[in-house]
Amino acid sequence: MRPVPGIRDRLDGMKRTAGFTLVELAVLMVVLGIMIAIAVPSVQKTIDSYRLKTAAAEMATNIRLAGQESISRELEYRIEFNIAGNRYTVFQMVYGGDVEIECVEIRGQVSMTGTGFSSNQLTFGKQGRPSESGDITLTSDLGQVRRVSVDESGRVAIVD
Template sequence: MSPTQRGFSLVELMVVSAVIVILGLVAIPSLVTTYPTYKLKKTSRDLCSNMRKARSMAIKLNRNITIEFNVANRTYSIDGGVPIQLESGIEYGHGSATIPSEPDEDLPADGVSFENNSVTFNSRGLVTPATNRGNVYLFNKKGSAFCIGVTTIVGTIALRQWTGSSWQ
């Protein structure tokens, strides 16, 4: 190419295209394997955040706020509001987890250990009734699992991930 001409030669364009294709071939398998876990983590964080929001709403509005989990429809709703759908590929259940996140409970068959598949926060942010502490387990097709739990009477909400042998 002469110094007065501008642009790229066909060889340069083909080399750059080949590099892009090779990088794509390396990256795609990694994305395919990590995307389901990313979706599960995102959905679990959203649920945890919404549970904390419901607790805050109960305090702010000075009244009870209930979260109801509909396992069959893969939804949950806050205070009877519009149902929030779990991401595609995410289900209620414990996946490959073999032990519950709390030593004093069993793994629930449907993935929700709260009585009547609901939890209520009162105007002080406490779980009511006080005995209705529990967990919601979510998993994906790969068996990865997360647990979102209200483990204390004061309404502390924790998010845990199954590591293959324990909840962290």
């Protein structure tokens, strides 16, 4: 008696080709879609955080520079913070009037949301001392917050 040919015998005779089935490709696409959906918000938050850190670092550098320049040039420097315009301007205070040194517009989905300085101004005297202590609050579009803080001695720090 001869054995009845089974499915294995029939498959062995068929030509096999390398590749994926349509079902396997569909499953792969679903898995990739889920992974991307999970990763995108994390990437957006990282980019948002980087933009906020960069804006705070640039502002802190400009404030430090104004304090150092006031000492080296023996002139007063003033920084005006324009919250509505989302920018700040550095002035050198000379005898004939104020000279605008730099105007910095804060970009990259970061907003200046407040200052702790009266009249939104910070002035450095000829010895590099600030007129008052306070901080500037920067907020990203995703709600992350950083503060650039200036203490009584003129030390500038970025606070999370």
